[in-house]
Amino acid sequence: MSHLSFWTRNDLPDIRLSGERRAHAQEPRSQGNGFSKAGNLRQRKTPANLNNSVTMDVDVDSDLQCPICLELYTYPIILPCSHVLCRSPCAEHLFDFNFIRCPVCRDNCYVSGGISSLPRVIALENIIERYKKEQKKDKSEVAKSSASPQPKQTAVQAASNGSNEDLAKSLTLLNNSVTALTSLASSFKTSESDVKCQHCKSATVKRAKKFCTTCRKFFCATCLRLSHPNKEPFINHEFVDPGSDRAASVSDHVKATGSAKVGISNPSSTMKFIVDAYCMLCTQPFISSSDEGIIHTGHPVVPVEQAYREFKTCMEDNREKLVDSQSKVMTTLKNLKDGLKDVQHVLARRRDEINMQCDALLAEVENKRSYFLCDLEYEERIHQTGLEDSIKTLEKVLGASQGLQSYVNDVMTSDKVPFLEVANTLNDRIVKASVDCENASGAQGPDMEVIHGKVVDCRREKVILRELSFLCPPSTPIVDVTRCSRSENVVVLALCPPSSVHEVVDQYEVHFCSEEQKNIQLEETVVVKNCVEDSCSTKISANASGILVLLLENLCRSTTYYFCLSSGNAAGRSGSSEVVQCTTLAEGENVIPAPVIIERLCKRFTSSIQIFSSSPVDVASEQKISHFLLYRQSPQNRVWKCISMYGREDHRVFGLEPNSEYEFVILAYNLRGECRLSNKVVLETTSSAAGF
Known part of the structure; x- marks a missing residue:
């Protein structure tokens, strides 16, 4: 449709000039720019001319203002309703997809190409530029005249002449604006049809903005947005202007019938028709006996009752x-x-x-x-x-x-x-x-030398603290099979302590079963607690001192067992170790003499306990029997720590907690993996006041 079709010559910026002012404003166009220095008053009194000049300047200024930002137009664009707005940011903020609501007439305008398709009013931009230049020129002339003093009568005469010249300039600018906008309106003007929207339910039916060739109906901007959402099947509908040839036949029919609805001669006749069909393609009910049925020719159509039942059932589901x-x-x-x-x-x-x-x-x-x-x-x-x-x-x-x-x-x-x-x-x-x-x-x-020896170096501790991070699950435990041993009813499993100082092991889980239990898929589990502080400071020496020991007691004689270990902490569990197979000894098969701890000869201190046993010196060196002292802090069900006795009768264990109970046992074993345990002794360290 034409963007300026609703503008007339009287609607353009000289619309505020009424009566005598309009007649005199139009007079220069018939006579040319016939303003002379002697006759610029045009038979009007000077005070009236001054007032009219000021009023005209205000009118022209307001006509060149955007109705939103109230400033002079910046990059003006014209809407389909013929009103002009600034493109940025005024018009951009009003756009909703392809619709814009005019802030002046409140009309919802459909713009198929978006804001970029709206034409730019270049003539109006030129008018605004000339207006700005005239304003600057007038201000400079007023400043010059006020700077140069003149006689009293001459100043009054100059003011009168200046006002008349301003009036002439304003009238000339206004006439040029009317001419430019009139030519702009004629350039955009096309044949505007008076076809009304066929979907408006209100009392005032709006003019049609688009014609849907698929539905064969005219729509205003509001009805088009509501009836044709941006989804299937409406996205495939084609729209043309109401004045196009494809819409001419339907437009003539609507004009001839005088009704906004196709096939209805007058509004009162709508009661004679009953909606009895529903178009599945257009998703709209219609009257099949009216001319509206022509629109849905070739479309899948079902009775209204059937459509109602199907939609109701579908909606309930x-x-x-x-x-x-x-x-x-x-x-x-x-x-x-x-x-x-x-x-x-x-x-x-x-x-x-x-x-x-x-x-x-x-x-x-x-x-x-x-x-x-x-x-x-x-x-x-x-x-x-x-x-x-x-x-x-x-x-x-x-x-x-x-x-x-x-x-x-x-x-x-x-x-x-x-x-x-x-x-x-x-x-x-x-x-x-x-x-x-x-x-x-x-x-x-x-x-x-003693004083120089008092040096503290915390670099290693700094590295440890620097590498400190969140707790991770421990690594898979490693069983040292070269140091494992067994007796008639005991199996000793030797574990290597964690390789990293940052690795924390709270407990070990030992899963084991005998040959018979393996056949029936039955296993036993023993959970052994671990002292994190002890395991972090433990070091393995060549004589097996520093290893962790698990004692599995009360086993059957001459029985093959399978052992599998895993470790865990608060962060999770490790993987399972390799399966270790071990067979207990038969009765009388063990040739290692049983070691004995003499409890009355043991000594207790604040942070250490001295164990006495003559067993390491009682055996001959040819037997190649080694003795190890195993100890752990009570309560029981903890990992044993192992230190070598070096063939001596007494051995002192350091680094114990004051006023705490510890359990001790001596392990004797040979190179064939046979072992025997001594009697278990529980001793308590003394308090800080009693120890020395």
Whole structure:
């Protein structure tokens, strides 16, 4: 349709000039720009001309303003309703897909190509540019006239002439605006049909903006947006202007019938027709006996009752599905909320655990700092006391010797008789003073080697702290089969401690079964706790000291067992180790003498316990039997730690907790993997006050 078809010459910017003002405004167009210096008043009084000039300037300024931003037009574009807006940002903010609602007439305009398809009003831009230049020129002339003083009568006359010239310029600018916009309207103007929308339900039927060639109906912008959403099957419908040839036949029919509905001669006749058909393609009910049925020729059409039943059944099914979906959504929502609470609870607990672990680590660092500083303070006190005593002694000897030396000098200058009277005694004193000085000069200085040895190097600990991270599941435990052994009813499994200092093992799970249990797929599980502090400081030596030992007791004689181990901590479990096969000894097959711990000869200390046993020295070296001391802290069900006894009767275990119970047992085994355990002894370390 034409973008300026609704504009007339009286609708253009000189619409505010009415009556005599319009007649005089149009007079220069018939006579040309016939403004002379002598006749620029055009038979009007000067005051009236001044008022009209000011009013005209205000009118022209308001006509060139955007109705949204109230500023002069910037990149003006014209809407299908013939109103002009600034493109950016005024018109861009009003666009909703391909529809825009005019802020002046409130009409919903359909623009098929979007905002980029709206024409730019270049003539109006030129008018605005000339208007801005005239405004700047007038301001500069007023500034010049006010700067140069003139006589009183001459100034009044100049003001009158200036006002008349401003009036002439404003009228010329207005006439040029009318001419430009009139030519612009004629360039855009096309034949506008008076066909009304066939879907408007309101009392005031709007003009049709588009004609759907598929539905063969005219639509206004609002009805087109509501009846043809952007989905199947409407996206394939084709739209043309109401004045096109394809819409001419239907348009003539609508004009002839005088009704917005095809096939209805007047509004009162709508009661004579009943909607009895439904188009499945257009998804619209219609009257098959009217001319509207022609539109749906070739479309899949069903009776209204059938369509009603089918849609109602489908809608009921969809409603039930919607209810089920809503219940699922509610369940999922509840689960998500519960999961969020669990996440927050777990994170809060983990945060508290991290704070507790870091506080404990800082406490250990502070304890070590206090220990180191106290040790240095002790060394300082010992050395300071000894050195101060030596200094006092030397100062005393030095003072006495210096006094004696002064006295000797005086005696040496005296006469012979007085000199001989004190010479013998004085000579003895000199000898004694010399001996005292010799003895005093032999005092030793501080032992700097001990002081220089008090060095703390925390670089390794810094590396450990730098590599500290979140806990990970432990690695797969490794069973040292070369150090495993067995007796009639006991199997000893030797484990290598974790290879990394950062690896934490809280417990070991031992899964084992006999040959008979294996056939029926039955296994037993034993969980053995592990002391993390002990395992982190354990080192394996060449004589098997430092390995971790698991004792599996109360087994059957001459029975083959299969063992598989896994480790775990708070972060998870490790994989399973390789299966270890071991057969217990038969009765009387074990030739190793049973070791014995003599409890009454054992000694207890604050942080250590000394175990006494004569078994390591009772066996002959040819038997090649080794003895190891196994110990663990009570309660039971913990991993045993192993240290070699080196063939001695007594062995002292250090690094124990004060006032704590420990369980001890001696393991004797040979190179054939046979072993025997001693009696178990439980001893308690003394408290800090009782130990030494």
